[in-house]
Amino acid sequence: MKRESILYVFLAICLTFLLLSSGCTEQQPSGEGGEVRIGVVASMTGAASTTGKDIWQSAELAAEEINAKGGIYVSGLGKSVPIRLVQGDDESTREGGQKTVSKLITQDKVDVLVGGYSSAVVSAHQAIVAEYKVPYIISGGSSTSVSHRNDIDTSYMFFHRPNTDDSGEASILFVDQVVRPALNGKFGFSEDRPLKLAVIYQDSPFGKGQLDAVKNVIAARNLKIEIIAEEPFKMGESDFRTVLTSVKAKNPDMIYSVTFLNELVPMTQQARRDVGLNTLILAIENNDDPDYYKGVGIYGDGQVMESRFSPYAVPRGSTEEATKQFLANFDKKYGGFAGMMGAATYESVYITKEAIEKAGSLDKAKIRDALATLSMPQMMEIMKGGVISFSPDFRESKFDLYVVQLAMDPASGEPRPFIVWPDNLKDREFVLPDWYTPGSS
Amino acid sequence: MDGTIGILSQVAFWGLYSGCIYILLATGLNLIFGVMKIVNFAHGEFLMLGTYITFFLFVISGFNPYILLIGSIPILIIAGVIVERLCFRPILGTGKLNEIFISLGLIYIFQNLVALIWTDEWRSMRSPYADILINLGPLQLPLDYLIIITVTAMILVSLYIFLQKTALGRAIRAASQNRKGAMLMGVNVEKVDMLTFGIGAGLAGAAGTLWAVSGQVFNPYMGSIPAIKGFAIIILGGLGSIPGAIIGGLAIGMVENFTAFTLGGSWKDAVSFILLIVVLVIRPTGLFGEDEE
Numbered sequence: 001m002k003r004e005s006i007l008y009v010f011l012a013i014c015l016t017f018l019l020l021s022s023g024c025t026e027q028q029p030s031g032e033g034g035e036v037r038i039g040v041v042a043s044m045t046g047a048a049s050t051t052g053k054d055i056w057q058s059a060e061l062a063a064e065e066i067n068a069k070g071g072i073y074v075s076g077l078g079k080s081v082p083i084r085l086v087q088g089d090d091e092s093t094r095e096g097g098q099k100t101v102s103k104l105i106t107q108d109k110v111d112v113l114v115g116g117y118s119s120a121v122v123s124a125h126q127a128i129v130a131e132y133k134v135p136y137i138i139s140g141g142s143s144t145s146v147s148h149r150n151d152i153d154t155s156y157m158f159f160h161r162p163n164t165d166d167s168g169e170a171s172i173l174f175v176d177q178v179v180r181p182a183l184n185g186k187f188g189f190s191e192d193r194p195l196k197l198a199v200i201y202q203d204s205p206f207g208k209g210q211l212d213a214v215k216n217v218i219a220a221r222n223l224k225i226e227i228i229a230e231e232p233f234k235m236g237e238s239d240f241r242t243v244l245t246s247v248k249a250k251n252p253d254m255i256y257s258v259t260f261l262n263e264l265v266p267m268t269q270q271a272r273r274d275v276g277l278n279t280l281i282l283a284i285e286n287n288d289d290p291d292y293y294k295g296v297g298i299y300g301d302g303q304v305m306e307s308r309f310s311p312y313a314v315p316r317g318s319t320e321e322a323t324k325q326f327l328a329n330f331d332k333k334y335g336g337f338a339g340m341m342g343a344a345t346y347e348s349v350y351i352t353k354e355a356i357e358k359a360g361s362l363d364k365a366k367i368r369d370a371l372a373t374l375s376m377p378q379m380m381e382i383m384k385g386g387v388i389s390f391s392p393d394f395r396e397s398k399f400d401l402y403v404v405q406l407a408m409d410p411a412s413g414e415p416r417p418f419i420v421w422p423d424n425l426k427d428r429e430f431v432l433p434d435w436y437t438p439g440s441s
Numbered sequence: 442m443d444g445t446i447g448i449l450s451q452v453a454f455w456g457l458y459s460g461c462i463y464i465l466l467a468t469g470l471n472l473i474f475g476v477m478k479i480v481n482f483a484h485g486e487f488l489m490l491g492t493y494i495t496f497f498l499f500v501i502s503g504f505n506p507y508i509l510l511i512g513s514i515p516i517l518i519i520a521g522v523i524v525e526r527l528c529f530r531p532i533l534g535t536g537k538l539n540e541i542f543i544s545l546g547l548i549y550i551f552q553n554l555v556a557l558i559w560t561d562e563w564r565s566m567r568s569p570y571a572d573i574l575i576n577l578g579p580l581q582l583p584l585d586y587l588i589i590i591t592v593t594a595m596i597l598v599s600l601y602i603f604l605q606k607t608a609l610g611r612a613i614r615a616a617s618q619n620r621k622g623a624m625l626m627g628v629n630v631e632k633v634d635m636l637t638f639g640i641g642a643g644l645a646g647a648a649g650t651l652w653a654v655s656g657q658v659f660n661p662y663m664g665s666i667p668a669i670k671g672f673a674i675i676i677l678g679g680l681g682s683i684p685g686a687i688i689g690g691l692a693i694g695m696v697e698n699f700t701a702f703t704l705g706g707s708w709k710d711a712v713s714f715i716l717l718i719v720v721l722v723i724r725p726t727g728l729f730g731e732d733e734e
Binding site: 045046047049050053092203231232233234236237238239240241242243245246249261262265266269270273274275276291295297 | 564657662666706
């Protein structure tokens, strides 16, 4: 009897929880109902939850700022309407992404989608977006296999991020223009000696896209860079010791890593601490996040990263003030700093506002058309030509990318980034760290 | 040649380290299965809890993280006892489906509880010996990993002595060999169940402590993959067999690392499971499993 009672109480709790979590409230129509619904696709749980939280909080901040100023003016309605964000947790998985995007579109009836992280996750739910024709401003999913695909209709998808070709090119140009001369100068190598690069990449569309981009740039520009190792690893991996041992045996001058944040931290730590691989690790922009600097600690000292938004290295110039304001507002609201994915999502909400105001309607086709011809001033990330617009071919925005080098900050006990490339943005010169050991001559 | 031997030895060493974590996890899992015959998919969550409890104790006390095993193992034993009492005891013998759903529910409960308390950010901690290297012939081995291997061996020896030399240990072995027979001989099997589940959770917690001390990152969702590996190991080694869990754990650790070295990191799980399938085809009861009577 007692056991049955406990069972009934347990079932009642489960039922209550299910009812609450399923959002069983009547949906109001958007627009006429007095709001613009923006679905935020973010990895709130699972392996990429740190980045997901950053995405959601930044979207929240942008929506609050816009709502505080009256919301989005929709001329077709003759009034301004506030933004209501709807959270869609993709659970850091393909299936989770499909589930939540379906729900955002069919149940929550969102007008626009923003966010999306991980090429693997985004590519899995693109078909749903294509079917329902909902404008989607994607700030992650950088592989060209996501934005250049032609097996589905991607005309409602707009990519506010550099693709793997763009970031791969910037990174390799930095290696060729800065690292290789520094190496040759310090160790007396011949000018003809190719820099020996090992690529450790996530076995995913993102990782493979970066690897292809690196190879293409080296071949197209006939650079003196030789890829001596290509080491894939499974998404979510945390033990890189054997892969790094294998790379060490090939004597690289540098490692090009294509990782998520939770993979880069252990890789960097294990390289120097466990394997004794005292080489430079070049990371990709998605890792420019406060949690990276906190997690990597002293092992990040001297390492380099391609970036487009850094919480601790604000490029001088026209985006400086907006960036500092965003970081200060974020810190005030959440107690900490946003990362690159947060910044891109924050901008995506403002892009949504601009597009809806331009369209004068919440009609999805009109919003799509407005996005396709959008031209708004850059906000925090430095854009080509100083404006945010989407290319006519694959609807991708174009960024001016830069590279930071990390140096330990005794006050915080964490490394901090400084821009070292390109020349027009750099804070200081790149230096080969004292602990650095080159590959064999 | 020396260089090649050095590299292969280094890879074998990483395999040994991975094997230690797997052995502790799988031994606990096998102990529970051997006595209670339940399938607990939430076993990896005890490892995850072990990492967080170690992290928490480390932050508040500043003690040497290896000393914290003295704290983390008992806490996990208590957690295991509570889980056994509240979740598995009521449904014991009511069918495998109930066990599976209870354990799946526990995964979500533990993950969300830990995310609520410590947030779901990736965390890591730094051992005081992180920068110390020991030269062993051609190898330069971090001291932490040598300690981890030694601690694992000590835990296994202690477990062996406990199971062989104490009355409680003999009761656990009796219940594992013949539950009804043990009951008829006066063994309190409910008490044995509770204790066994606690020890299994404690071993997973020890694996969690060593995981954290080795500098690996952890978050509330990190327990699922090790749990799957744990199940693969006990199936490979033989259900209910402690030596099977040890050999199976070592085998998976070695195979994973040599696969990563030769074929690349993306192949290591696939090859481990190919090994599992091959062993099961040749010997369906696993390496050390006994045929059903």
